[in-house]
Amino acid sequence: MTKPTRARMIDAAVDGLRRQGLAGMSFTEVLAASGAARGAIYHHFPGGKAELVAEAARLHGHEVDQRLAELSGAGPRAVAEEFLTMVRPVIEDSVRGCGCAIAAVTVGSGAEGDELRDIAATTFAAWAQQLTAALAGAGMSPEAAADLAQLLIALLEGAQVLCRAAADSAPFERAARAALAAVPVK
Template sequence: MATETRGRMLEAAVQALQWRGVAGMSFTELLRDSGAARGAIYHHFPGGKAQLVAEAATRNGQDIRAHLAALPAGSPHAVVEAFLTFVRPVIEAATTGSGCAVAAVTVDPESDTLREVAATAFGSWIEQLSERLAAAGLPPREADGLAAMLITLLEGAHVLCRAAGTLEPFEQTARTALALTQSRYPSA
């Protein structure tokens, strides 16, 4: 039961980070959205908001990495296509105000801990995508570069699509990424 409550609180914190960021996250809404009792916050997160935010971003980062690990690795183009398909609904949510929970923790200039949480998560995503691309036949250096480009595409698309209120910046970049990988790695 305690683990279930803690898990619901972390999930509610991820949602709050996506929609309101660290500064906009309130304990009242978090408790309401998780169904937890008022005393649950400091019971499960004795470090308070800082601990809760760090653990939520870490968990979200691990969840994304797990999804990336499951991408098919038939060819580099297939990996890119599967990645873009996976992130499209997330970017679509950005058009109505959502964002990346991991990126949200980078906004606090006073928190090196949160910046490190984000750097670790982003690094793990790049590493995982690079592994999938290498499994699809790319040399490690090319796999690393393409993986970094895809994560940069994802994070940039969050911002541009949120600002524009449309999916078009993502769609344009996705088309270009697919065309480039198809021409560079037609049957690798």
């Protein structure tokens, strides 16, 4: 079944943010990728590009949050390994030039930039909370779980930039080994 036009446009915007960043993503690209007519832009997003980008960031953030909520393991190391396995395809995409759609919206200016940065901050905090809950559920103290969750989110975001720049996943692999070495085996 084909997705509704609005949903296709949001998916195309997420893809555009990942490939082009906020400044490079255009309505023309979104329309072409989604198959939507030009009139669909302001019908579905009367606030223009800012509204489309905000919706794309919220939806993408929520989808990742739901995947993080599924993490579990027999111990903290198992949860961390499951997280690293889950994000490996994202890192492989970054090697080919894609980035994080949420990180992309942090590079705006003015009032729209402030709103988008707030969405990104809320999204990253939600991801860290999900990861913290999984790690605490696997036996870590809440404080240690929160620290490790933040480290893993920072690893994911930073590794995307480094791997994109290097066109190689080696920075992620090295950081992942270092992060796992810091996790109790339990």
